[in-house]
Amino acid sequence: MSKAIGSLGEQLVSHWLENQGWQILHHQWYCRYGEIDLIALQRESKDLPILSFVEVKTRSQRNWDQGGRLAITLSKQAKLIQSAELFLSDHPNFIQYSCRFDVAxxxxDRYPHSASTTLFExxxxxxxxxxxxxxxxxxxxxxxxxxxxESAFS
Structure with a gap:
């Protein structure tokens, strides 16, 4: 169930980014260092286009890590940076773009008396x-x- 909720959070952020003018290049991009939840491109920036590696943390009300903030440890940041470097080496056409790491x-939360048992179609x-x-x-x-x-870490 938590994997489904995490996926729902990623889809929500993907939808929000698209409404902000971003193009989603990848959803759950995997490599040997781990997974990048979303890789998004914004071409309408003042300078170079921006490539964003987005980490999405989806939590319920009763969580221990401040809504996911504490889950972005230095170790997690290092893995995301390594993953982004690997992505860029596999996709050299994005190397000249400005890159950043965002966190969503x-x-x-489930309604206590909800009749629905399906999280989403x-x-x-x-x-x-x-x-x-x-x-x-x-x-x-x-x-x-x-x-x-935006630019949660570098």
């Missing part, structure tokens, strides 16, 4: 407009993009 914090239907800090309901769950931290 998503909250997902194959493709969840998100609201057209999602705002940071504004909750919405989906199949018996309350979702919230709590925070989107």
């Amino acid at each position: 914090l998503v909250r997902c 194959d493709i969840p239907t998100f609201p057209n407009v999602i705002k940071v800090g504004q909750p919405f309901s989906l199949n018996g769950y309350r979702l919230l993009l709590q925070d989107y931290i």
Whole structure:
């Protein structure tokens, strides 16, 4: 169930980024160092296009790590940096772009008396407009993009 909730959080952030003008290049990009949740490209920047490696942390209300903030340890950051370097070596056409590491914090809570037992269908239907800090309901769950931290680490 937690893997499904994590995937839902990634899909939510992907949808939000696309609405912000980003192009999602990869969802759950795997390599020997681990996984990058989302790799997104924004071509409409003032200078060079921006390539963002996005780590998504989806948590319930009763979590121990400040909504996922404490899970972005130095070790996790090092693995993400190594993974990004490997991605860039496999995709040299992105090397000249500005790169950054973003962190998205998503909250997902189940309604206590919900009749729904399915977290989401194959493709969840998100609201057209999602705002940071504004909750919405989906199949018996309350979702919230709590925070989107640009350039969370380097």
